[in-house]
Amino acid sequence: MARGLYVHIPFCDAICAYCDFARVLNKPQLVDQYLDVLKEDVLKQNLEHIETIYIGGGTPSALTESQLEVLFKILQPYTHNIKEYTIEINPESITLEKAKLMHKYGVNRASLGMQVTQERLLKIINRRHTVEQVKQAIAWLHEANIHHISVDLMYGIPTQTLADFEASIQTILSFDIDHISLYALTIEPDSIFGHLGYEAAEHELDADMYEMAIDRLKQKDFNRYEISNFAKANGESLHNQIYWEYDDFVGVGLHASGKEKGTRYTNVKNLRRYLNGDNEQEIINLDHDEQMFEFIMMNLRMQKGFEIRRFNQLYNTDFLKKYAEPIKKCVNNELLAVTNDRIKATDKGLDLLFSVLEEFMEV
Ligand code: SF4
Known part of the structure; x- marks a missing residue:
């Protein structure tokens, strides 16, 4: 919803x-x-x-x-x-x-x-x-x-x-x-x-x-x-x-984007076409792995990071197990911190988030 x-x-x-x-x-x-x-x-x-x-x-x-x-x-x-x-x-x-x-x-x-x-x-x-x-x-x-x-x-x-x-x-x-x-x-x-x-x-x-x-x-x-x-x-x-929490949202109007579960859409960019009711949307259907990666990518932008339990429930996947390698590497390099049920980027990790995500991309 x-x-x-x-x-x-x-x-x-x-x-x-x-x-x-x-x-x-x-x-x-x-x-x-x-x-x-x-x-x-x-x-x-x-x-x-x-x-x-x-x-x-x-x-x-x-x-x-x-x-x-x-x-x-x-x-x-x-x-x-x-x-x-x-x-x-x-x-x-x-x-x-x-x-x-x-x-x-x-x-x-x-x-x-x-x-x-x-x-x-x-x-x-x-x-x-x-x-x-x-x-x-x-x-x-x-x-x-x-x-x-x-x-x-x-x-x-x-x-x-x-x-x-x-x-x-x-x-x-x-x-x-x-x-x-x-x-x-x-x-x-x-x-x-x-x-x-x-x-x-x-x-x-x-x-x-x-x-x-x-x-x-x-x-x-x-x-x-x-x-x-x-x-x-x-x-x-x-x-x-x-x-950033990778929840669903609706986009209305010219070139607005929305997301519903694993589907992202973007409305037409041409005003004339939008006004004529010709709103041919660009639709991207994400597979399971892509959704998991996007979830990580968006949530790690926030200082608070995300609850590992939430990820596990949403994707029926053991986050710590699936991403054991990049987590270990990034924690050792002081880019990520895992405490109790939460993972988040450190200040250094926020500055170098692109490098952090590269590690997760390879899984
Ligand atoms: S031209 Fe672009 S940046 Fe400038 S006010 Fe309009 S939408 Fe914003």
């Missing part, structure tokens, strides 16, 4: 230079059509047991108040037992009225795209907000009684120095927020950066930035509860934990 619902709103007021998500420029008429099709998409799903809703994008906050209200009404029947209801917002498109509307329909968490604080770098990535707008957005969210707020922070941007990044971290740490997501810029072939032939930052500088962020955030009580996500007490994202 799906525990989470992801809803994709693909409209943005401007296209960021690094972005290759499913997004299009915001056009009011297209949004109205999209919401009609989305409603049908939602109605087809079994959402009886969902605990979290996440409206992502695109830029959901770019919708007008009346469009947002249509969206919230589509989702309203499924909000009664919801523990967490998140919406992504961009600082330049939120208003106090929109924040109040979000709260009225049960939204209790906002994820704010900020990335960096230097105007020069914001220009390079083609983001149009200012630090003042971010501060204002956070103040409005609190005023509207939305107190769980996450901010995205990005490193590895062309010309970004370690000092730039540290200044961004310090600014973010001065905000009244309880969650920070850290992203390394990747140059995707389908992004503006990809088309312009930009190259990713040097690996060493990237690694220095990552280490510095972990250190500075820890000093301010942001616990690294997942490789790239940091939260104050009770600020962890419940929705994302459904992904």
Whole structure:
């Protein structure tokens, strides 16, 4: 049974230079059509047991108040037992009225795209907000009684120095927020950066930035509860934990993905086709071994790791026996720790998770 619902709103007021998500420029008429099709998409799903809703994008906050209200009404029947209801917002498109509307329909968490604080770098990535707008957005969210707020922070941007990044971290740490997501810029072939032939930052500088962020955030009580996500007490994202715990979730909207037992699906990426009802999904059926590997891969991203009993029950397999070799090797190398019924990555193991997973892949 799906525990989470992801809803994709693909409209943005401007296209960021690094972005290759499913997004299009915001056009009011297209949004109205999209919401009609989305409603049908939602109605087809079994959402009886969902605990979290996440409206992502695109830029959901770019919708007008009346469009947002249509969206919230589509989702309203499924909000009664919801523990967490998140919406992504961009600082330049939120208003106090929109924040109040979000709260009225049960939204209790906002994820704010900020990335960096230097105007020069914001220009390079083609983001149009200012630090003042971010501060204002956070103040409005609190005023509207939305107190769980996450901010995205990005490193590895062309010309970004370690000092730039540290200044961004310090600014973010001065905000009244309880969650920070850290992203390394990747140059995707389908992004503006990809088309312009930009190259990713040097690996060493990237690694220095990552280490510095972990250190500075820890000093301010942001616990690294997942490789790239940091939260104050009770600020962890419940929705994302459904992904990392490898539970089932439903995805609706353009290019949204979902998972049901051993099957993953992704909706069509072409907006015209989605609007025409031609949502030919890409479907991947995973065999037993692939599911076990994905379970390990996702769960080990979290600082808490996973209960070995849960794995054994889900896959009718003795985890410690089947993976005895990689476990032994990784424990000896201080990458993994096994205590009682739980296995988790150490701090070193989280930094080197790719190497850990390589060991499990070979079984
Ligand atoms: S990064 Fe987000 S806001 Fe920027 S273009 Fe992509 S979806 Fe839109």
